[in-house]
Amino acid sequence: MAKQLTNKQALRYNRQILLPNFDLDRQEILLNARALMIGVGGLGCACAQYLVASGVGSLTLVDDDNVDLSNLQRQVLHTEDTVGMNKCLSAKASLNKINSDCNITTIDHRMSRDEFLVEANNHDIIIDCTDNLATRNLVNEVSIKSNTPLVSGAAIRMEGQVSSFIPGKENACYECLSQRFGEQTLSCVESGILSPVVGIIGSMQALEAVKILTSLGDNLSSQLLLFDALSTEWNKFTISKNLQCKACS
Amino acid sequence: MKITVNGESQVTQASNLQELVKRLGYGESKIAAAFNGSFVPHSQYINTLLSEGDDIEIVAPMQGG
Numbered sequence: 001m002a003k004q005l006t007n008k009q010a011l012r013y014n015r016q017i018l019l020p021n022f023d024l025d026r027q028e029i030l031l032n033a034r035a036l037m038i039g040v041g042g043l044g045c046a047c048a049q050y051l052v053a054s055g056v057g058s059l060t061l062v063d064d065d066n067v068d069l070s071n072l073q074r075q076v077l078h079t080e081d082t083v084g085m086n087k088c089l090s091a092k093a094s095l096n097k098i099n100s101d102c103n104i105t106t107i108d109h110r111m112s113r114d115e116f117l118v119e120a121n122n123h124d125i126i127i128d129c130t131d132n133l134a135t136r137n138l139v140n141e142v143s144i145k146s147n148t149p150l151v152s153g154a155a156i157r158m159e160g161q162v163s164s165f166i167p168g169k170e171n172a173c174y175e176c177l178s179q180r181f182g183e184q185t186l187s188c189v190e191s192g193i194l195s196p197v198v199g200i201i202g203s204m205q206a207l208e209a210v211k212i213l214t215s216l217g218d219n220l221s222s223q224l225l226l227f228d229a230l231s232t233e234w235n236k237f238t239i240s241k242n243l244q245c246k247a248c249s
Numbered sequence: 250m251k252i253t254v255n256g257e258s259q260v261t262q263a264s265n266l267q268e269l270v271k272r273l274g275y276g277e278s279k280i281a282a283a284f285n286g287s288f289v290p291h292s293q294y295i296n297t298l299l300s301e302g303d304d305i306e307i308v309a310p311m312q313g314g
Contacts, residue, residue, distance in 0.1 A: 039314050041314050042313075042314060043314045044314070129314050130312075130314050131312060131313050131314035132312055133310075133312050136312060153314070154311040154312050154313055154314060155311070155313050155314070156311050156312070156313035159309075159311060160311070161311050177281065177288065178310075180281040180288065180290065180291060181279065181280070181281055181310035191313065193313055198313075198314075224288070224308075226306075226308065231256070233256070235306065236286075237283040237286055237287065237288055237306065237308075238283075238286055238287040238288065239287075239288050240287060240288065240290075242290060
C-alpha cells in the first residue's frame with residue numbers, strides 16, 4: 001500500500017508542497033518512488049543529495065569502486081574520513097544525515113545483466129551516473145527491457161550533457177545517440193573535470209528524475225541538453241529515433 | 250556561403266554536411282553533428298545540403314561521470 005505523508009513530513013517538505021504544481025499529491029508520489037542510481041562518483045553524489053533531500057522514498061546506490069583522495073575535489077558526499085571505503089557506503093553515511101526517512105540500499109559489486117534487470121524492474125527510474133560507454137549501453141539496454149525511464153548525464157573537462165530516455169515506440173534511446181560517436185576512452189582521470197561542472201549536471205539529473213517521477217512539466221526525452229561551462233552556454237538538440245538502432249528498434 | 254559552426258560564424262565552400270565535417274578536420278566516427286538543432290545520422294550527412302545561415306553544432310562524445 002502506498003505510504004502517506006506524516007504531518008512531520010508535510011512540514012519538512014513544505015517549501016516544495018507550496019509550489020502550485022507540486023502540492024501534497026506529487027510529494028506523496030516522491031515518498032513512494034524508488035530510484036536506482038548507477039555510479040556514485042561526481043554526478044551521483046550531486047544527484048543523490050537532491051533526490052534524498054527532496055523526499056524520494058527509496059534510493060538504491062550501485063558502485064563497486066572505493067573512495068580515493070583525488071575524488072574529494074568533486075564527489076561531495078565522500079569525506080576525508082571515508083577514503084578507502086566503498087563509494088555506496090560512504091555516500092549512504094552522508095545521505096542518512098541529510099534525510100533519515102529515505103530508505104537507502106547499497107550494491108557494492110558489478111551486477112550481472114540478469115541481476116541488473118531484476119533491480120530495474122523493482123525501481124521507477126534509473127539514473128546513469130557512470131563513466132564509460134560499455135556500462136552506459138548496458139544501462140540503456142536494461143532500461144528498455146524493463147520499461148524503466150532513464151536519466152543520463154555526463155561531464156568532462158568544462159562540458160556536460162543531460163538527457164532522458166523514456167522507453168517507447170516514438171522515443172530515442174541512449175544508443176540512438178551513442179552509436180553516432182563510437183567508443184572513446186577519455187575519462188575524468190585523463191581529461192580532468194572542473195568540480196562545479198559535474199555538480200551542475202548531477203543536479204540537472206536530479207531535476208529530471210523528480211519531474212519524470214511526478215509527471216511534472218516537460219522533460220528531456222529525445223533531447224540532449226549540452227552545457228559549455230567555458231562560455232556559460234546551454235544548448236538543446238533533438239535526438240531522432242534511429243529506426244535501425246540495435247537497442248530499441 | 251556563411252554558416253554558423255559551434256556558435257561561430259564562418260564561410261564555407263562545402264555543399265553538404267559530409268563535406269563540411271571533412272573540411273573541419275573531424276573524423277566522422279568520433280563526433281555527432283547537429284544540423285539546425287537536430288542530430289543527423291552519419292548515413293544522412295551526404296544528403297544534408299547546406300544553405301546560407303544554417304547552424305551546425307559538432308558535438309564530441311562525453312562519458313565522464
